[in-house]
Amino acid sequence: MPNTSSFTLTPIHQSIRYYLSMSNLNCISRRLNSEIETTFIPELSLEGSACSAQETQYEWSNEIYFHNGRFLQKQEIHTAFYKNHESSPEHFIGCPHQNLTVHTPHFGIRDGMCEAEAWVRSIPPRCSSHPMQKWNNFQGPYTHITSCTICHSDTECYIQLNGAFLDIRYTCYRDLGAGLDPNDPKWRALLTGTGVNHRPQYEFEVLKRVWLTARQLERRGLEEVTHHTPNGVFHVRSQERDEA
Structure with missing residues (x-):
């Protein structure tokens, strides 16, 4: 569904060729049975792959669900930095108010083991005085989770060294609203940032709702990551009882 008009949501990464508009949601909402509470929307869901000029590989997926009168979106991308391979920083966009950049890592050997070190820049930052963080695989996998206070959009990033390459997975969870009105506050915030x-x-309420809806629909590819946040430990499956 390529559609590059100004009324489509920006994908989470430049390699993704998927553009979702309000007209897409509106068309589906008119066709849905009023008695349907939760369903997967195959017409608006897509997955694909891409390769950059530097031969960096990307695998991505986009899934749309309908749950209790609202459209939910799970968009995810996998990529990797390879040792001895020329590559550029990777930039991910969760919504107009949050993004994350993984800079090109440095690979080496430490105590006979492979080592990778990279700078990660996030907006909003984990620490207001340190927008960039240097990560090393000897610290363990890098995990980052963000909830936008304006948009109904939550994101996760997971980075780990896997042999001779640095594996990156970035996932965005969104509440798109009812799909009936382009002036819906949820849609407008995601589209324009207002x-x-x-x-x-x-809070991570959107992530919980989208993830648990996907699990209810038996969707594949659901990853579970434990995050340490200022509000304590967050693990999405632990929220299942609260959402039931």
Whole structure:
């Protein structure tokens, strides 16, 4: 469904050729049975792969669900930095208010083991005085989770050394609204960035709802990561009882 008009949501990475518009949602919403509470929307879901000019490989997927009168989106991309391979930084966009950049890592040997070190820049930053963080695989896998306080959008990033390459997975979870009105506050915030703070910074309510809906629909590729946040440990499966 390529559609590059200004009324489509920006994909989470430049390699993804998927553009979702309000007209797509509106068309589906008119066709849905009013008695349907939760369903997978195959017409708006797609997966694919891409290769950059530097021969960097990307695998991505986009899934749309309908749950209790709202459209939910799970968009994910996998890529990797390879040792002795020329590559550029990877930039990911969760919504108009949050993004994350993984800079080209340095590979080496430490105590006879492979080592990778990379700078990670996030907006908003984990620490207001340190927008960039240097990560090393000897610290363990890198995990990052963010909830936008304006948009209904939560993101996860997971980085780990896997042999001779640095594996990156970035996932975005969104509540797109009812799909009936382009002026829906949820849609407008995602599309234009306009809106006001209305969500707690570390709530992750959207991530929980989208992930658990995908699990209810028996969708594949659901990863589970434990995150340490200022509000304590967050693990999505632990929230299942609260959402039931």
